[in-house]
Amino acid sequence: MKKSLIIVESPAKAKTINKYLGKEYEVHASVGHIKNLPKSSIGVDFEDGYRPTFYTIEGKEEIVGKLQALASKTDKVFVATDPDREGEAIAADIAEEIEGNNSNIYRVLFHEITERGVNEAMKDPKKINGDLVASQRARRVMDRIVGYMISPFVWKTLYYGLSAGRVQSVALRLICEREEQITNFVPTEYWSVIAEFTTSKNETFFAKLFKIDNRELIVPSKETLEEIHHKGTSDKYYFIPSEEEAKKYIAEVLNQSFKIASILKRDTKRNPPPPFITSTLQQEASRKLRLSASRTMKLAQKLYEGIEIGSEGLVGLITYMRTDSTRLSEDSVADVREFIYNNYGKEYLPKQPNVYKKKKTSQDAHEAIRPTSIKYSPNAIKKYLDKDLFRLYELIWNRFIACQMESAVMETTTVTLAGGKFIFKATSSYYKFRGFLQLYDDSANGDGETVEEEDSEVKDESLPAGLQEGQSTGLNSVVPHRHETSPPPRYTESSLVKMLEALGIGRPSTYAMIVGTIIDRKYVEQSDRKLYALSLGMEVNKLLTTYFPHIFNVRFTAKMEEELDTIASGKYSYKKVMDDFYIPFHESLEKVSKKASAIKKSLQTETDEKCELCGKPMLIKWGRNGKFMACSGYPSCKNTKPLPEDQEKVQHLAGIKCDLCGGEMLVRSSKFGTFLGCSNYPKCSNTKPISMGIKCPKCKTGDVIERKTKRKRTFYGCSNYPDCDFASWDKPFDQPCDTCGSSYVVQKYSEKRGEYLKCPACKAEIKKNDNAVAAS
Numbered sequence: 102m103k104k105s106l107i108i109v110e111s112p113a114k115a116k117t118i119n120k121y122l123g124k125e126y127e128v129h130a131s132v133g134h135i136k137n138l139p140k141s142s143i144g145v146d147f148e149d150g151y152r153p154t155f156y157t158i159e160g161k162e163e164i165v166g167k168l169q170a171l172a173s174k175t176d177k178v179f180v181a182t183d184p185d186r187e188g189e190a191i192a193a194d195i196a197e198e199i200e201g202n203n204s205n206i207y208r209v210l211f212h213e214i215t216e217r218g219v220n221e222a223m224k225d226p227k228k229i230n231g232d233l234v235a236s237q238r239a240r241r242v243m244d245r246i247v248g249y250m251i252s253p254f255v256w257k258t259l260y261y262g263l264s265a266g267r268v269q270s271v272a273l274r275l276i277c278e279r280e281e282q283i284t285n286f287v288p289t290e291y292w293s294v295i296a297e298f299t300t301s302k303n304e305t306f307f308a309k310l311f312k313i314d315n316r317e318l319i320v321p322s323k324e325t326l327e328e329i330h331h332k333g334t335s336d337k338y339y340f341i342p343s344e345e346e347a348k349k350y351i352a353e354v355l356n357q358s359f360k361i362a363s364i365l366k367r368d369t370k371r372n373p374p375p376p377f378i379t380s381t382l383q384q385e386a387s388r389k390l391r392l393s394a395s396r397t398m399k400l401a402q403k404l405y406e407g408i409e410i411g412s413e414g415l416v417g418l419i420t421y422m423r424t425d426s427t428r429l430s431e432d433s434v435a436d437v438r439e440f441i442y443n444n445y446g447k448e449y450l451p452k453q454p455n456v457y458k459k460k461k462t463s464q465d466a467h468e469a470i471r472p473t474s475i476k477y478s479p480n481a482i483k484k485y486l487d488k489d490l491f492r493l494y495e496l497i498w499n500r501f502i503a504c505q506m507e508s509a510v511m512e513t514t515t516v517t518l519a520g521g522k523f524i525f526k527a528t529s530s531y532y533k534f535r536g537f538l539q540l541y542d543d544s545a546n547g548d549g550e551t552v553e554e555e556d557s558e559v560k561d562e563s564l565p566a567g568l569q570e571g572q573s574t575g576l577n578s579v580v581p582h583r584h585e586t587s588p589p590p591r592y593t594e595s596s597l598v599k600m601l602e603a604l605g606i607g608r609p610s611t612y613a614m615i616v617g618t619i620i621d622r623k624y625v626e627q628s629d630r631k632l633y634a635l636s637l638g639m640e641v642n643k644l645l646t647t648y649f650p651h652i653f654n655v656r657f658t659a660k661m662e663e664e665l666d667t668i669a670s671g672k673y674s675y676k677k678v679m680d681d682f683y684i685p686f687h688e689s690l691e692k693v694s695k696k697a698s699a700i701k702k703s704l705q706t707e708t709d710e711k712c713e714l715c716g717k718p719m720l721i722k723w724g725r726n727g728k729f730m731a732c733s734g735y736p737s738c739k740n741t742k743p744l745p746e747d748q749e750k751v752q753h754l755a756g757i758k759c760d761l762c763g764g765e766m767l768v769r770s771s772k773f774g775t776f777l778g779c780s781n782y783p784k785c786s787n788t789k790p791i792s793m794g795i796k797c798p799k800c801k802t803g804d805v806i807e808r809k810t811k812r813k814r815t816f817y818g819c820s821n822y823p824d825c826d827f828a829s830w831d832k833p834f835d836q837p838c839d840t841c842g843s844s845y846v847v848q849k850y851s852e853k854r855g856e857y858l859k860c861p862a863c864k865a866e867i868k869k870n871d872n873a874v875a876a877s
Contacts, residue, residue, distance in 0.1 A: 117407030149696035213416030286588035298574035304565035308527035357520030373537035376469035379609030387595035503541035
């Protein structure tokens with residue numbers, strides 16, 4: 102009897118599946134894609150309905166030949182590539198290559214690589230879904246058209262080697278627009294007033310000034326003021342704009358007698374978060390574990406395909422990790438409910454399973470991301486996982502268990518105190534029942550701290566017992582506090598993915614690539630987890646949004662994502678969706694291409710400086726290493742020099758001599774950052790790191806320098822490495838901690854609070870000293 106052939110994408114997945122199937126099956130891997138569009142041409146026939154031409158990837162000929170030979174010797178072929186559009190397209194490519202050897206080809210979908218998951222899939226073989234394949238092909242062709250047609254325009258106007266992408270350029274636009282908002286932000290000063298009150302039992306508590314003449318005090322952010330203006334409710338709100346006015350009100354407050362006007366107690370429920378989908382997994386892994394989206398997906402792929410678990414061999418630990426659905430199977434819900442009852446008690450188990458609404462754009466093709474079996478608790482298998490695999494698996498496990506637990510219940514007490522035209526407010530909150538928070542706190546950041554939003558009242562852990570309405574209180578002190586409104590926070594990889602998802606841009610399979618691509622292109626820099634638009638990125642974004650405003654905008658990109666979904670559902674054809682994209686795109690490109698030379702000239706700025714060689718004006722141009730000055734007499738005069746501001750940046754490094762040959766050390770750059778290199782290179786290859794002006798807090802002799810990991814993540818280390826192993830992900834400040842005496846503090850960041858300083862030893866928050874030196 103002939104065997105049947107199962108083809109998967111990865112060798113690891115093949116080994117895990119092989120364990121669950123009998124001797125009548127052979128499992129082999131295609132090792133990812135076997136075909137791609139050509140490298141040297143666009144590979145799309147516009148005259149034949151945008152038909153793409155795919156070629157076997159160089160180096161994959163041997164694998165294809167092996168699969169063809171195996172197919173010719175087997176009874177049936179089951180293509181079990183990943184259960185998504187990308188996997189469907191790979192399945193179609195494989196089928197096209199082997200159908201001449203064996204036409205008995207079926208498609209199977211492994212949503213989880215467990216014995217049950219594999220056996221269920223094998224009982225329900227399907228045909229390859231042409232609509233899903235067409236949807237993926239359309240995405241691939243759209244991306245190829247933008248890349249091949251827009252990138253040359255960017256080369257002609259800036260310099261060769263730059264790129265544009267259909268989705269990446271919209272993500273870049275969001276980051277650049279946020280950068281402009283931050284640059285142009287003008288802070289508004291406002292003041293709060295905090296008073297200390299005393300009860301008849303000499304118990305003290307603090308409250309914040311809440312209303313003056315029945316007008317509620319607010320934080321005067323631009324959005325809040327615009328909303329008040331729009332609603333015409335300016336008579337109901339107010340903010341204290343100056344210290345002078347704050348002191349005036351304080352003087353009036355001190356002359357008032359205060360009584361407790363109201364005491365309100367209420368219970369609020371905090372519901373557990375839904376199980377993970379791809380985007381929320383990436384967001385939480387970034388926030389809690391500091392993992393990049395691409396790293397998260399690589400780790401999740403390993404957990405899905407199988408991990409060696411002692412005598413059990415390879416075990417798939419999670420369900421498929423590219424999904425936009427929060428749906429859970431009935432079996433998994435029954436198992437987790439039993440686990441909660443046995444391990445936490447019946448009070449932690451809701452009467453009915455928690456069911457989460459799906460988004461309108463959800464394809465709902467797969468379950469949520471969850472553990473494949475309750476028996477594989479994180480601690481039970483910890484010894485089989487490396488550090489990052491364990492952390493990610495534990496995050497997925499905890500989120501899954503928590504999503505089926507009872508809600509937390511918080512009791513909040515709000516006290517208002519009235520005196521004349523002034524009302525103060527204080528609140529006290531505590532959890533009466535922690536519910537799912539026993540296991541998973543989704544408000545905590547990666548340092549285990551809970552990040553709270555700024556509120557309009559003082560929050561105290563506890564207010565004095567026995568407070569009663571009408572009770573008189575003493576007034577101990579009244580203190581003004583100065584504040585400024587903050588600019589919108591810079592995107593992190595986590596918040597950018599969240600925004601792209603909310604706008605309907607990209608899909609689970611694409612999020613991980615977006616940030617990596619724009620960082621690799623040097624359009625954006627990631628530092629302390631925040632994304633900074635670099636000058637090159639700002640210039641490329643300005644170019645694209647000025648001359649292709651209808652293509653690189655959020656609405657058009659989101660509309661194209663929706664239309665790609667309509668191909669997958671069979672509603673619209675590949676040709677119609679491609680027409681909707683290509684016709685307006687081509688019209689825009691034709692108009693702009695005619696102006697390329699004029700646009701390039703418009704991007705060059707003439708300076709007042711004359712060329713010291715020929716006397717012609719110097720121009721500011723773009724090159725591979727950024728902006729520079731070049732003679733307008735090019736090509737007859739090839740004089741170039743750095744911009745004045747760039748010369749100033751490295752002025753303090755002038756005069757440093759090479760330790761080996763005595764040559765001058767120059768500032769150079771590589772993919773790992775800037776460094777000092779000998780001017781006599783290649784005869785002398787001596788290099789030195791650039792000091793950041795802070796002595797190493799560990800060895801006291803080395804300097805703190807900025808370094809980058811292989812994944813281009815910035816960290817700070819000692820110049821004496823490997824003799825000294827000091828390293829910090831956070832930027833050090835040369836400022837001692839007043840609490841514990843640590844010789845330095847670090848700069849931290851959260852989306853809600855912005856930047857602040859913290860002691861790495863005792864975790865105390867530190868007020869920034871104006872004389873403090875940062876590693877920058």
